[in-house]
Amino acid sequence: MRLSGITPSGHTQLGNHLGAIARWAAGGGADDLYFVADLHAMTTTHNPAALRARASEMLAVLIAAGIAPERVFVQSDLARELGALTWALECTCSYGEAARMIQFKEKAGGRSGVRLSLLTYPVLMAADILLLGADEVPVGEDQSQHVELARALARRFNSTYGEVFTVPRPVLPLTGARVRDLADPARKMSKSTRDSAGVVFVLDEPDLIRRKIRRAVTDAHSVPAYSPDDRPGVSNLLEILGACTGVTPQEAAAAHTSYGQLKEAVADAVIETLRPIRERTLSLLADPVELDRVRKAGATRAAERGEHRLSSALRLIGAG
Numbered sequence: 053m054r055l056s057g058i059t060p061s062g063h064t065q066l067g068n069h070l071g072a073i074a075r076w077a078a079g080g081g082a083d084d085l086y087f088v089a090d091l092h093a094m095t096t097t098h099n100p101a102a103l104r105a106r107a108s109e110m111l112a113v114l115i116a117a118g119i120a121p122e123r124v125f126v127q128s129d130l131a132r133e134l135g136a137l138t139w140a141l142e143c144t145c146s147y148g149e150a151a152r153m154i155q156f157k158e159k160a161g162g163r164s165g166v167r168l169s170l171l172t173y174p175v176l177m178a179a180d181i182l183l184l185g186a187d188e189v190p191v192g193e194d195q196s197q198h199v200e201l202a203r204a205l206a207r208r209f210n211s212t213y214g215e216v217f218t219v220p221r222p223v224l225p226l227t228g229a230r231v232r233d234l235a236d237p238a239r240k241m242s243k244s245t246r247d248s249a250g251v252v253f254v255l256d257e258p259d260l261i262r263r264k265i266r267r268a269v270t271d272a273h274s275v276p277a278y279s280p281d282d283r284p285g286v287s288n289l290l291e292i293l294g295a296c297t298g299v300t301p302q303e304a305a306a307a308h309t310s311y312g313q314l315k316e317a318v319a320d321a322v323i324e325t326l327r328p329i330r331e332r333t334l335s336l337l338a339d340p341v342e343l344d345r346v347r348k349a350g351a352t353r354a355a356e357r358g359e360h361r362l363s364s365a366l367r368l369i370g371a372g
């Protein structure tokens with residue numbers, strides 16, 4: 053069983069859709085679960101109301117993109133279960149192990165004023181994985197150390213207190229286009245980027261999408277060619293067009309004779325790819341009672357799937 057999460061650290065962007073969500077919707081095993089990792093968005097200064105709104109929005113986007121509602125949940129709906137399991141796992145983890153995490157060292161930069169949760173969130177991540185019994189966790193390079201920690205904690209807990217957890221392993225996410233920021237093709241498109249001029253959000257209106265794509269940074273050439281290393285801007289547009297229309301970037305290049313023509317084609321393709329998702333998301337958000345019903349059902353199912361592991365773990369560690 054695979055488990056994947058997405059943090060509502062910003063609004064869902066095109067790269068999230070093409071690189072992750074569309075693939076989640078298209079495939080996977082019947083048991084696979086996807087979740088909105090809102091608790092993970094609290095490790096640095098955050099705005100509670102904005103976070104709550106983004107979490108609902110992201111849940112709606114996942115469902116609108118075609119992931120079956122029974123395979124999706126919002127992490128904070130399992131806050132009690134995850135909080136309890138996190139504590140048991142913190143009592144299985146050493147301070148040094150947590151402090152060694154590269155992401156913690158980078159983000160904390162030695163400052164003691166950072167939130168304690170920045171140090172401990174990999175343990176919460178271990179709780180996400182171990183509660184639900186995921187054996188495969190698709191993660192990028194930046195998160196694989198955290199899955200290794202989850203693996204170490206599962207092994208240690210099992211051998212110290214008794215067998216309860218499936219030992220997870222990190223698996224490489226499906227490879228595919230890494231969508232780059234349109235305004236700065238040197239970096240990848242990210243939902244938490246402060247300057248959103250080069251970020252296409254899934255819920256952007258069509259006109260805005262077209263404007264952002266027209267302004268995409270390219271290079272001094274005028275005829276499209278696919279060459280990611282020396283022409284990253286135009287190559288990014290070709291990859292986006294390819295991903296949206298099911299052709300290779302080289303085929304997309306051959307079909308266009310100018311940058312202007314290419315940008316219009318990319319804008320059309322992105323707008324049409326996102327249109328149904330945007331429309332379905334807006335209609336889900338317009339019916340908060342129904343969205344809440346779906347959300348509660350997803351949370352209940354996920355909690356049920358983890359219940360026996362949580363109660364066994366607490367009993368084995370001596371709690372109650």
Ligand code: ATP
Nearest residue numbers: 058059061067068071072230231240241242243244
């Ligand atoms: P943040 O800025 O908070 O890191 P993000 O946009 O990078 O946000 P993540 O939450 O880190 O998104 O990742 C969610 C999923 O989206 C992951 O599976 C990740 O690989 C994928 N993803 C993120 N950005 C891109 C991108 N530019 N191209 C392709 N896939 C992406």
Ligand code: MG
Nearest residue numbers: 194242243244
């Ligand atoms: Mg990221």
